[in-house]
Amino acid sequence: MDYNEKQVQIIETAEKLFANNGFEGTSIRDIAQEAGINIAMISYYFGSKEKLMEAIFAYRIKTTFLKMENIINNDNYTPFQKVEKFIEHYIDKMFGNQCFYRLMMREPYIQEFHNISDLVYEAKKNNLELAKKVIHEGQKRGEFRKNVDVGMMIMTMIGTANHFVTTQEFYKRYNNMLEMPQVEFEKHMRKKLYHHLKTLFKSILTHEEK
């Protein structure tokens, strides 16, 4: 399960190409060429193209979906601070691993065919339950409204964030930001997303129904 330098290089190259062109739209030749390695090495290291896909998921889910617990269990934060941290964390992860997130979005079916279904399911479930825990805590402490559908809130956060990534190109074009350097643009996006989701959650969690 530990990948050497070359294997990691292959994984990351493949991830990028799969995200851009899809699993079937990317050939092993493409990956080998982009990564500067021999074509046969992919089958050699991973067994097959499918197994490489599995490796990507295993690699990312392991290194990506961890360490959320630390935030949740830090007692120095108020419930809403925890929510904020949670949002920040998700956004940071997503921007830091855009390719992988785009890949997950575009190849949902891939789960069914390969041995990653459970992995992904567990990661999502884990995420959801952490969020529930935070919000329930806030409710118990009387700081959040009672009748909040936590599942829907999480979907809103993830959906909005994901769509943000997906729709970047439209956004750029619509707002005449095509010339802005990618790094700056991402910074802008990220900040905007932070603010929006925090405001949204605050509004939902603390707004009194009339």
Place this chain on the structure above:
Amino acid sequence: MDYNEKQVQIIETAEKLFANNGFEGTSIRDIAQEAGINIAMISYYFGSKEKLMEAIFAYRIKTTFLKMENIINNDNYTPFQKVEKFIEHYIDKMFGNQCFYRLMMREPYIQEFHNISDLVYEAKKNNLELAKKVIHEGQKRGEFRKNVDVGMMIMTMIGTANHFVTTQEFYKRYNNMLEMPQVEFEKHMRKKLYHHLKTLFKSILTHEEK
């Protein structure tokens, strides 16, 4: 630009398969077999696989992104009723054309290579501007808060709705609804989404900042 019965059948079959398996993951053979037609007919009718993809977009965007104006311009509705109608309409369209929406989500790159880029851009822009119009109207009438980022609200609506569709399988499994018939499940989802987004928008648009 008018497609006969057989052409529509091909378009809809291809749309489904492209949505499930991707453009490159779907062979012309697959489409022909599923649609019960001869393999050569696809090239015969559409010229190529790529042109078929273009036809799908042209077909759907034309028939899907219309008639939203009627809602917006109906003076019998209050601004918030218009927002509700807008949300309903988007959700209905999306559930009614799940395949196409999933296809758009998974193949964003396809726009760049083919002649659908502008089509999609215009549709999205049109959508966004209609939403802006409604909300600005509510603001002018003092019924909505002033400092609402309309763009972000739309992204939230679309992102949440899209994610809802994408994540169905996880949702089913997580909530032990795997046995529920698809039709009933969708009804359930749709209702839930209606409610959630309306509540969300109400909260955002009318909640007074403290």
Place this chain on the structure above:
Amino acid sequence: MDYNEKQVQIIETAEKLFANNGFEGTSIRDIAQEAGINIAMISYYFGSKEKLMEAIFAYRIKTTFLKMENIINNDNYTPFQKVEKFIEHYIDKMFGNQCFYRLMMREPYIQEFHNISDLVYEAKKNNLELAKKVIHEGQKRGEFRKNVDVGMMIMTMIGTANHFVTTQEFYKRYNNMLEMPQVEFEKHMRKKLYHHLKTLFKSILTHEEK
């Protein structure tokens, strides 16, 4: 065996395309498009693509390889004048039917597969024997040398003339005549060829061996 206007149009279009791109390199669609007729008409009129090829040969050989006898049997001409007429006639025919001649040159195998083998054989044989007749007449009258290989002379005439047509493009480029209008260029070529072959034949037929 009599072709109507449309059939002739198809034949001539096909002849041109076959000459330029070869039999297999030309599709029925190409011919139909170029001739401005329906695709099905070719099979309808001629039965098949192969039969169309046969029709071209039948059509051209009939109308092309005739009337040579008149020259030969005209008693007002001296033997060498007859040779000159013969040369002129061949060159004129060839320039007037360049496409057909190029077609014959590039598709010699086609004879074996189709029913035109005998047709072509007879035409060639007829040509050769007419030439022999003229030259033998000149020899009998003591005006031509005795030991002339008539077959080789004919091959020289035909080969040179054919090569002239084939190598036009090289000739143009080599002599900086790329800008010259095709009509003028052909006139130039034809004149040159007349003169060359006549001189050649005169030299061969009348030159006394030392």
Place this chain on the structure above:
Amino acid sequence: MDYNEKQVQIIETAEKLFANNGFEGTSIRDIAQEAGINIAMISYYFGSKEKLMEAIFAYRIKTTFLKMENIINNDNYTPFQKVEKFIEHYIDKMFGNQCFYRLMMREPYIQEFHNISDLVYEAKKNNLELAKKVIHEGQKRGEFRKNVDVGMMIMTMIGTANHFVTTQEFYKRYNNMLEMPQVEFEKHMRKKLYHHLKTLFKSILTHEEK
């Protein structure tokens, strides 16, 4: 640019089939079957059918159009001996590479579409200029007539020789030589062609105009 054994085998097989059936009339399957190799190997080695055609030309022109200079520059030969050697050399090359010569004759257009145009042009030009050099030398030494159109003489040589190859089948049939073994037949043809062209050139180059 150096081809291994298998590549050469493919090139020579393809050359033969292209010469007989044309570029478009020959399928990759045909070539693979005749050469006893896997179909995919052709694309593997050459990239495409077109590139294979280019390879044939590159291969032949390189190995075929060389070493003529040696003859020309050999000072032991008289000008007419050089002409004879030149003729012999051309005929030998042509009979030794009949397929390639037939291929060049039947696919002149192929030059325009592919990267061999210049290659062929240079080879032809080179050939022509060597011939000119020889004849001009003879003229300078007063052994050849002054007013000889060297270009036309070369065309005569090449055209006659080429036509000889093209028309073999007719010749055989006409002269009842269908039963003669090919090797013996070729020997006969070659000898005949030697003699004819040498006589022809002698007559033209040395015959005094009256």
Place this chain on the structure above:
DNA sequence: GATGAATGAGGATTCATTCAT
């Protein structure tokens, strides 16, 4: 451990032809 050569399977597309009208 690492790789270049080789291949069978399957990809999209074009083809000449047929048939109902």
Place this chain on the structure above:
DNA sequence: AATGAATGAATCCTCATTCAT
């Protein structure tokens, strides 16, 4: 008489994978 729709066969090419080295 003439044609648009439709199709099975064949086209070239790319694919992921294997194997001897």
